[in-house]
Amino acid sequence: MEQLKIDFNKVIESLKLSDESINYRNKNFIQFIENGFPNKRAEDWKFSDLNQIISSNIENLRLQSNFEISKIDETIFIDKFLHNKIVFLNGVISNVDFSHENDTKVLLTRDLNQNENFNEVNPLVSLNNALTANYIRVTVKENYSFNKPLIIYNVTTKDLKSTALNLKTDIVLEKNSSLKVINLFDDNSENNFINIVQNFDIAQDATLKNYKIDHKINSNIKYCYNNINLEKNSVSENFIFSTGSKFIKNEINCNLNDQYSSAFINGILNLTKSQHHEIKTNINHLAENTKSYQLIKSVLNDNAKGIYQGKIYVDSKAQKTNGYQLSKALLLNENTEFDGKPELEIYADDVKCSHGATSGNLDEDAIFYLMSRGLSHQQSKELLINGFLLDAVEKITDEEIKDLIKKMIGITE
Amino acid sequence: MLQIKGLKAKIDNKEILKGLNLEIKPGEVHAIMGPNGSGKSTLSNVLSGKKGYVITGDVTYLNENLLDLEIEERAHKGIFLAFQYPLEIPGVNTNIFLKTSLNAIKKAKGEKELDAIEFLKLVKQKASELKFDEKILSRQLNVGFSGGEKKKNEILQMSILNPKLSILDETDSGLDIDALKIVSEGVNALRSKESSFLIITHYQRLLEYIRPDFVHVLINGKIVKSGGSELALELESKGYESLS
Numbered sequence: 001m002e003q004l005k006i007d008f009n010k011v012i013e014s015l016k017l018s019d020e021s022i023n024y025r026n027k028n029f030i031q032f033i034e035n036g037f038p039n040k041r042a043e044d045w046k047f048s049d050l051n052q053i054i055s056s057n058i059e060n061l062r063l064q065s066n067f068e069i070s071k072i073d074e075t076i077f078i079d080k081f082l083h084n085k086i087v088f089l090n091g092v093i094s095n096v097d098f099s100h101e102n103d104t105k106v107l108l109t110r111d112l113n114q115n116e117n118f119n120e121v122n123p124l125v126s127l128n129n130a131l132t133a134n135y136i137r138v139t140v141k142e143n144y145s146f147n148k149p150l151i152i153y154n155v156t157t158k159d160l161k162s163t164a165l166n167l168k169t170d171i172v173l174e175k176n177s178s179l180k181v182i183n184l185f186d187d188n189s190e191n192n193f194i195n196i197v198q199n200f201d202i203a204q205d206a207t208l209k210n211y212k213i214d215h216k217i218n219s220n221i222k223y224c225y226n227n228i229n230l231e232k233n234s235v236s237e238n239f240i241f242s243t244g245s246k247f248i249k250n251e252i253n254c255n256l257n258d259q260y261s262s263a264f265i266n267g268i269l270n271l272t273k274s275q276h277h278e279i280k281t282n283i284n285h286l287a288e289n290t291k292s293y294q295l296i297k298s299v300l301n302d303n304a305k306g307i308y309q310g311k312i313y314v315d316s317k318a319q320k321t322n323g324y325q326l327s328k329a330l331l332l333n334e335n336t337e338f339d340g341k342p343e344l345e346i347y348a349d350d351v352k353c354s355h356g357a358t359s360g361n362l363d364e365d366a367i368f369y370l371m372s373r374g375l376s377h378q379q380s381k382e383l384l385i386n387g388f389l390l391d392a393v394e395k396i397t398d399e400e401i402k403d404l405i406k407k408m409i410g411i412t413e
Numbered sequence: 414m415l416q417i418k419g420l421k422a423k424i425d426n427k428e429i430l431k432g433l434n435l436e437i438k439p440g441e442v443h444a445i446m447g448p449n450g451s452g453k454s455t456l457s458n459v460l461s462g463k464k465g466y467v468i469t470g471d472v473t474y475l476n477e478n479l480l481d482l483e484i485e486e487r488a489h490k491g492i493f494l495a496f497q498y499p500l501e502i503p504g505v506n507t508n509i510f511l512k513t514s515l516n517a518i519k520k521a522k523g524e525k526e527l528d529a530i531e532f533l534k535l536v537k538q539k540a541s542e543l544k545f546d547e548k549i550l551s552r553q554l555n556v557g558f559s560g561g562e563k564k565k566n567e568i569l570q571m572s573i574l575n576p577k578l579s580i581l582d583e584t585d586s587g588l589d590i591d592a593l594k595i596v597s598e599g600v601n602a603l604r605s606k607e608s609s610f611l612i613i614t615h616y617q618r619l620l621e622y623i624r625p626d627f628v629h630v631l632i633n634g635k636i637v638k639s640g641g642s643e644l645a646l647e648l649e650s651k652g653y654e655s656l657s
Binding site for chain 2: 363364365366368369370371372373374375376377379383384386387388389390391
């Protein structure tokens with residue numbers, strides 16, 4: 001902590017900020033220092049002691065101090081389909097490319113909005129507010145639909161070590177607009193802490209599709225916080241593909257603020273070795289006739305640990321809410337652990353809310369059936385696991401992205 | 414083709430098969446009939462390699478010790494079990510499964526694997542022979558299939574894989590008369606000098622359509638009587654009681 005304080009002052013000095021901004025960052029940093037990295041005594045972190053995970057995986061954590069733009073290796077870009085790009089390279093924005101869009105319909109802002117209030121104290125969001133140096137806000141104008149998806153690349157190179165990166169992007173969808181975003185990690189670095197905060201404001205009749213892909217095996221520790229505000233008749237579809245990092249916690253706070261808004265959060269944890277991944281969701285039904293749907297499928301191997309904490313809150317105003325969540329986990333080894341914590345907090349009386357959770361091993365009879373048709377044990381296992389995961393992948397409504405994720409999992413057709 | 418001598422099988426310390434002898438020659442169709450709990454399904458499980466049994470006795474298949482072979486090796490060498498209760502496999506496309514299965518067997522035999530087009534042609538032909546709606550094949554394996562569709566799917570797999578020894582475990586159960594005819598025609602179409610069948614059933618009904626060369630009565634883990642196809646009719650009128 002002492003080292004981080006020293007680093008903080010140096011970083012703030014080097015960024016040459018306005019007094020107002022320094023003040024804002026100081027306030028946030030103090031809030032972080034007072035709380036520190038969350039540990040298992042905090043209810044939301046009881047299955048993932050981040051403080052302990054950081055101290056046992058990262059020696060001498062330092063804050064990012066290099067903000068120079070370097071050149072990206074373009075071969076890492078997805079070539080399966082055309083797309084717009086924002087590239088974070090070691091925490092610095094190195095490319096911004098919206099060449100597939102009408103530039104009068106897309107507004108890009110690099111000045112940090114310092115008036116945001118997440119209505120809860122989250123020390124990692126405070127840390128992010130205090131230190132984020134490369135910020136971008138994308139505003140999609142009224143009635144405009146993106147022609148191509150936006151991929152936000154998060155690339156790290158192997159010279160990055162023991163560093164805390166704090167990245168922030170905001171997406172604003174004005175009325176009746178639509179956008180597909182893919183957050184794609186490409187980690188070539190080791191033992192860093194990457195803290196990402198994203199805020200999505202989705203206005204009336206707008207549609208956001210938000211896909212998060214953490215696929216490349218790496219030893220980084222990550223926290224991704226998404227805050228999503230949904231207005232009348234708007235839709236947010238989210239998919240989390242979680243399989244690459246040593247540790248990652250994806251937290252989504254979703255506010256269904258007005259009638260007929262809906263949120264879908266589906267995802268996959270596919271883990272091996274000592275990977276430890278968590279998905280935590282808070283769905284807040286704050287208006288009538290709002291809908292939420294969540295399906296999380298986990299496959300755990302070796303001594304991996306998976307966690308899904310899903311909370312559905314239904315305000316007393318939110319009559320006719322339809323909320324659903326289901327978690328299914330395959331534990332392929334007795335050393336694996338899956339923790340599920342479903343929570344329903346309901347203050348309205350005319351609602352439909354349900355949750356379910358199962359965990360178990362592969363069905364031996366199914367393996368026998370497949371092997372009796374000539375498949376090897378390994379082939380049978382893979383077929384069953386892919387079939388198990390496919391259920392969640394099929395929820396992705398964008399075909400290009402669905403295919404991309406299927407290929408990454410190794411599902412062939 | 415298959416010689417079974419003194420076969421005993423135990424599961425959870427309970428002896429189910431208690432010294433079973435049976436010989437099947439190439440081209441022969443054998444039927445095994447018996448009451449519930451006599452060990453019919455255990456026999457088919459043991460022959461196809463299901464784990465969990467303690468087995469003694471000798472089983473020779475094509476001059477090899479069958480009991481030494483893994484489940485998939487038995488399939489590679491031409492053993493096929495049509496399941497009494499085919500499993501539902503969510504998320505696995507039926508066509509992909511069929512292709513994976515056929516090519517795994519072809520690969521093991523050192524034959525050329527089929528590409529997607531060759532495979533589709535084969536499936537189309539076999540499916541139409543069995544009056545099987547091809548559309549079903551693009552669905553998840555057995556998921557939401559009716560009882561009849563599941564059984565037809567087993568016979569479709571059998572006709573695609575073209576096994577040497579097919580074991581049909583109560584394939585007739587749950588089939589209506591039309592489906593029974595189609596399934597039987599599928600089996601009869603596969604009969605040849607080289608391929609043999611072991612048909613396990615409760616009832617004589619199936620044997621009206623697939624005429625066996627031999628009928629064996631399995632009671633309490635042993636074959637108590639063997640005979641020609643007329644034995645099935647005798648059982649139908651007198652019941653198993655008369656033999657036990």
